Each structure stands twice: as C-alpha cells, then as structure tokens.
Amino acid sequence: MSSNHKGVIEILGRDGQVRAVFKPELLQGQPVRIGRSPACDIVLDDTHLAGEHAELRATETGVEIALLPSLNGGWLGDHRLKVGESAPLGPEANFQLGAVHMRWRSAAAPLSPEVPLAQHLHRSVPRSLWWGPLLILLWVALMTLDRWLASDPGSKPIDYAWPLLKPVMLALTWAAVWALITQLFQHRFPFGKHLRRVLIWLCVMEGLEYLLPGLAYAFSLPRLGALTELISPAAATFLVWWHASLVWPRARRSMGIAMGVLLIGGLGLSMAQRTDEQYLYGPRYLSALPPPVLRMAKPVPPTKLLDEVRDMRGELDQMAKKDNDTPTGSEDDD
C-alpha cells in the first residue's frame, strides 16, 4: 500500500478547527463508507446525510471519493459532486458531505512546521493555586493597613468588612471575566492565572502608592509626583496587556505595540490640554507628609526658596502674555 493510501479524514468545525479525526484503512477493493448508518465505517451525526452517503476507494493512483445515492450530495472544494460521481482526492483535499466539512490529508501531503509552544500549560495550574491565596492575603493586608490609617482610633472591625470585601469581589470578577474571554478563544478557563496577575498588579500598585511619595518627600523630589501620575495609566495598560497576552499569546507583541501607541497617544492628549500649566504632567506640589524621620533632604534657608521663586518670573510673565489679546498701554493717560 502506497503512502497515497495512508491518510486521515478530519472533521472540521465552522471555525476551521479539527473536531475529530478518523483513520480509515484503505485497501483496494474495500471501500470505506461514510454516512449516518451504523453500518458505515465513518459514522457522522448529521441529518443532512444519507444512511450511506459516500465512499472512499483506494485506486492505483491514490484515493477517490464516490457519492452514493443521497438527497444533498456533496462538494469537493468548490466543485459540486453529484450522486454517482467520483473524483480523486489527491494528497490533500477539502470536501463537504451534507453539512459536514471534512479534510482528507494523506501521508504524502507536506506537514506544516511545528509551532513553538507559547507557554507551559500544565504546571501553571498548581502554581497559581499556591500563589492565589497568598497573594489575596498580602493584598488584603495592604488594604487593611490603608483602611486602618484612614480611620480614627477605636473604629469597629465591622467597619473594615465592606471596604475590604468589595475590592476582593471586584478582583475575583475581573479575573473571571478574563478567564471567560480566554474560554471563548482558547477553550480553557485559566481563572487562577488571571487572578494571580491582577493580584500581583494590585499589590505592586498598593506598594508604589506609599513608596513613591515617600521617596519624593525624603529627598525633596516633587517631580516624582509626575511619575506617580504617569504610572497609573501605564500600569493600567500593562495589566490589560498582561491579561490579553494569556488570551491571545501569539499576538502579545503586536498587542503590546498597539496598546503602547494608544497609551502614548492618550498621555500626549492629556499633556496637550495642560500647556497653560507649569507642568505638563503631575500635581502642582508635593503633598505627601510622611513621618519626619523619613526626611533626608536638608532644609534650606528661606532666601534660597525666594531665589527660586524669583527665577520663575520670566516664565510666568511669558505665560501671562499668551492669550492676552488686549494690548496693554493702549490707553493714553493724561
């Protein structure tokens, strides 16, 4: 038996994905029948098929398909196959019987190259199971600290319940929605993986919320505030990309570029709206006042600050002239 006779029949879904594979044993003089009847060699569950709809025959040159009597007949590629007609399949061919799409792929057909694996699919599940509860605990601890700092002494533990529960529920919902999206495209539901990503992100953000203003205060670096404001949109974009790269792992690069462009565009727009401000980004002044032990910068004499203010004058006067449409000094004073 030549390699032309070795091959598989793949049943294709509407999305072109392979749903089932049959490996018929094709010997000359022993046709393989396809149809709804249990007597067939390949039994398909489609009401548009006749009991015995078609058969595959091994010939000298390869394999051919022959249509048995049926109402709906079939197609070979775009060619309509009539009842009683037979046609060679060659090394590879798409054909349709009733409403079922199928592909004949023989051993002679060239194989597409092996695609590198995007990620390890099996170990990730137990790992996220481990990290999940730990991350939730860490995050809840950070939120509790936050809540504690913002409340007066003697507030009841029950006061913490909602402010802590609500974000946790939101994070779980967020992860579930991403898992559902993944399910849609990848036919798996990696809830733990998405949850882990959003939790890591939340913990880092919570930490940065204290770290950056603390640093800005310690070393008197008010412009770090601008960084803090830039980080939020960048981090939000990153999180979406991070989730999306689980859903469409092969597109992670192009998604990264697209989202980066969107982010830069958005930042550019918001800066363009602030051309009248002293800074294109960030708050007007550093407002964090952590405990004084953190202060590393040495205080300067008031005259130094006044000198800095004096240096601002040119910039300020220039800004005042912008948009000042009334020419000053036009009035002839007497």
Next chain:
Amino acid sequence: MRLLSLPILVLAALLAGSLPSRAAPPPVKQAVPAAPPTAAVAPGEAASAPQPVSASARRIYDKSRNELLQIRTLLKQADSQASVGSGFVVSDDGRIITNYHVVSQFALEPERYRLRFSTTDGQEGALELLDIDARHDLAILRPVAADAKLIAGRGALQFRPRTEPLSKGDRIYSMGKPLDVAFSIVEGNYNGLVERSFDPLIYYAGSINAGMSGGPVVDEDGKVVGINVSAMILAQQMSFLVPGPFAEDLYKKSRDAKPITTAVWSRLRDQVMAYQEELTQAFIKQPWRSAGPGRYRLPVPQEDFMRCWGGGSAADSKGLEYQRTQCRMEHALYINGSLQTGYLDVQHENYDGSKLGALRFAKIYSASFRNERMGFSNKVSTAPFCREEFVDRDGLPLRAVVCLSAYRKLEGLYSLSVLVTTVDASTEGALGRFNAPGVSFDNALKLTAHYLDGFSRAVKP
C-alpha cells in the same frame, strides 16, 4: 485644610454686595421701560391710602431729585441694558459721580458698551467717563456735549464739609433707583466707620439694593456724606458707603479730564499697583501676633485691618484635634465681574494627632495638605506656578510651597499663595496658608519672606 469656617463666608458676602447693580432684574421688569407701569401704581397707592411719611425724607428727596440720576450701561449696538446703577450731579457744569463698578463694563470694554443717564423727570442722554478710582470704587462722568444742557442748570449736590463729621446715630438718606424699579429714598442711620477696614468705609444702617450703587447719601441738610457701594447679604440693614471726601477728591482731580475711549486696564493697573504698595508696607510693618498654646509660633496678623475667626474640632474627638484661625481683609478691590483683588488672607490650622499615632497622623496631615486649591488658568490670570523646598526657620523645618499666578491684563500684578507645613513632629503639625491677590512681584517676595518669618518653635516658658 478641610473646612472653611462659615462665619467668614457670610462676611465675605460683603464683596458680593458690591455687585448689586449688576444683578439683572427679573426678565419681566427688564422689558418694561423704567417709568410707566410701576410709577402708575405707586402714586395711586399713595393717593388712596396716605401714609404717615417722614416729612424730612420728602423734603430731602424734593431737594435732591434734580441732581439724582440713573446710570445705565447699554450694549453699543442695542438698546438692552447690561447693568444699572445710580449717580448724582456734583457741579453746575454737570460732573457726575457714581461707583466704578457701575461703569466697569464700559470702562473695560468701551467698544462694546455705552453709558446713558436718565433723570427723575424722565430725560435721557449719553455719558462720557472722565476718570475712575478703583481703590474707592468711584468714577466721574459727564454728559456728552449734545446732552449737556439736560444736566447743566439742574443744580449740584454739595459735599458735607470734612470738618463736620457725623455722629453715630445721625439720620442720613440714601437715594437711587433700586433694580430699575423707581427712584427712591431710604432712611437710615450713620453708624461710624467699619472697624478693621484698611480704607475707611461708612457703616450705614439702612437698606441698599441692587441698582442703588453710586447713588448719593445725604444728611438732613441735603449735603453728600457718602456714596452707596455695597450691602451685606444675609444680613439686615447692613450697608456700606464710600465716604464723601473721596468722591470730592476725585471730582477735584479729574473734573476736566479727557474722556476715556479705550479700555482702562493700564490705569487700573497703576491704581492697584499703588494700593498694593501701601497695603504691603503697612502689613509688613506690623509684627505677627503669637498663636497661642502649642508647639509652634504661627503667623497671626494684627487685627488693625483684618478680621480673624477661629474654630476647632469637637472636644470629644476620638481622632485628630485641630484648631483653625482665619484672618482676612473683608474689603477687596472690584475690577470686573470675575476679578476682585487687593486683599490679604492669612489662615492656619493647628493639628494634634497624639490620639492617632504617627502613621495615621501622616495620612490625614498629607490629605489636608493636598486638599488646597491653588486656582487655575483662565481669562483673568495664568495657572499658578510654584516652587517648593524644605525650609529652615530657626531650627524649625518647614515644607513651603510658594505659588504665583500672573494677571493677564494687569501687567506686573500677581496673585500669591504660600502654603507652609511644619515637618518636625510625628504627631503634631501646623498648616498655614497666606493669600495675597494683586501684588507686585517684589512685594510677593517680601510678603512671602514676612510670612515665613512668622513661623518658629514656641518659646518654652
């Protein structure tokens, strides 16, 4: 700072009171010409039910009605009035005194507005603006040559001599045309000058309403003692008058001035510039008062021309305890509907977070520091530009932020805000704020230095 105390807001309404002439009358009345319907009702009522009117008020009104005017600001191309006020004739050749804020729309946009007067007997004519005194909210006008005959010969109100001051309780009479309804006279009492005011301002216990701005207030002899300027809203019969001598001075200085045809920005600028110079010098000369108990000595101004209000947390507070003091000048210079300037405002809050601990205190202290509004870029001024440092004040470390925005049309004048927090203690702190809108750059620096000088550690007794 988290809260602004209520009493200050109510008092600040004094400034809003200087707007009355701009408050548009109800639309129905606006459409009606000044005289007919309202005037038709009033005499009818008077005839059918004679009231026990004050004989002197009738006498005063009869004596002054010829000199009393309504001053209207109209759109240049249309007959609709943009604002109405009052005014009066002070010389036989027809010089007229009113408030600057009554004519400010014309003064700042002469190409869009025009000024007209109407007399108590229904005559109307066009006006020219000769000069303004923004500091005292006064303006001097005259009728255009073609309409001069309508005013000339009507007589002139005389100013009460400066050598004869009024006494508290003296009966005085305010006149004008409130809300464009009808010319009217209102009896009230002279109550001396407003205390703690930088410039003298008469406290008049009588009702002044929108549209009466610029009208004369006369004594029993019909001599002008003041000019209606503002009223305190949410208060009863609390009105304010510009003392007559300032109007007399303006008349003497500018009776023959060339009429103003272009926007008066540079004149306004010069006037505000001179005013802020005087104000800054007077303010810096004063030593700071001590701010009472606590760890710090904080800058609290003398109450010579500022008024201070204070408040604090409830005594049984479980969290942060604080005390707040705000001192400000309640009188500002009116420039236009969106800008009042030329005043000082000093405030601070003293925090005691010993019940909170260092971390919780840091959180709430930061939030309070962040919660400061610094203004934004608009037609009037630029966005605030700030510089900040840790500043050492005799061993007391401060975080100081100095913000300035420049006025776009009053060149060389700036609005200053200084924010200061103490950063030496983990559960105690003070947050101070100093505002000085309408100062020169040099004075902004001087005032900042003066304000920072007011911070130090309290001297242990």
